[in-house]
Amino acid sequence: MKNINDKKQLLVSAIESGTVIDHIPAATLFKVIKILGLDKIKNQITFGTNLDSKTDGKKAIIKIAGKFFEDDDINRIALVAPNAKLNIIQDYKVTEKRVVEVPDTIIAIAKCMNPKCITNFEKVTTRFRVVSKKPVALKCQYCEKITDQERLEII
Amino acid sequence: MKTRSLVSIDDLTTEEIIKILDLAAEFEKNPVQDILRGKVVATLFFEPSTRTRLSFESAVNKLGGKVIGFTDSSNSSVTKGETLNDTIRTVNNYVDLIVMRHPIEGSARYASEIATVPVINAGDGANQHPTQTMLDLYSILKTQGTLDNLNICMVGDLKYGRTVHSLLMAMSRWKTSFNFVAPEELMMPDEYKLYLKNLGLEYYETIDLNEVINMTDIVYMTRVQRERFSDPMEYEKVKNAYVLQENMLAETKPGMKILHPLPRVNEISTDVDSNNKAYYFEQALNGVYTRQAIISTLLGLK
């Protein structure tokens, strides 16, 4: 007989090796997919969303078979999934757990909140220096204005 | 040699600032030199600013260089929809250095990344105007003999004033104390006050210029504009409170000087002009020497 745990189990079914990203806010799942370029790779990917979480409200989870991330790559999702937790899977077992950390520079992810900024007029790759990690505050390399957590928009 | 641009005053170390100011003093003694012979400088003014453009062009001409460019973008390829990227890439082929003014913030930093020649930011919207700050520093150094332990009084629109923010940041490299004189609505933003506080620098805020004018070494005047006020009645109430009159100077320090980025409208009464504490026209002339020093530094000629 299936119980609720089995159902959950189904959604997050095991992979032989790869990466499981857990504790993604459900609302930013597709941003995470985009930032990591998961929509452009050929690996098997399963995800579940609007799952109940004790700590995060509705959460999402992504499992990517055969994929391992460098810190610099995975930290790019910290802006939209600051509490994300990674399980690195080898041979069906969790061999490593990792958390994400907001990097010192944010390139090509965030939008500058200043409507008069060149990055909102021309095709310029946005670049920010992180002046505060919690709450996030980003200083635009171009207009030098601060984009804070409240006004943060992902491109 | 690596190409250097000047986009923001923060691009320069304090040592580099001092070096440029020393060089400006050399150019003041000997402003006509042939060091830019055969060099071409572009002045790209995507929005008009006659004063700044003439100052740059005078600086280049006195050093034997040639200037090409446009004075506003309304009759150039820019209005035909050319991107800044394309304009800079094209002009970059023709010149040894680019001076640009553009209404969009961050445009100069972007241009400096595209260009292979040095770019000097002559104003990018409300963001930066580093050559103005350098000429302000030169004027302060020249009149006071030092940049250390000065008291600077900033008057007028301290909320939106790009020049005062930039000067504040620059002068905070030395042991400076500040007086901020502004109507309630146009006070210095908290981020700048916090910045000074963190550096352990003193500041004092007041709405009354008379309260602090006698203790200061530099009075830096800016214009209070009607359109900055949400309530026009507020403007009417305060507009005359931030006008400097000759009779206010009687008890001021003997070496005190009055600066203003110009153009002035009515915030300094014309009767102040003949007082030897008025320095704003010399300040504008200092802009030529300072720009000569910046251009020759960026081109590696000095």
Ligand SMILES: [Zn+2]
């Ligand atoms: Zn920006």
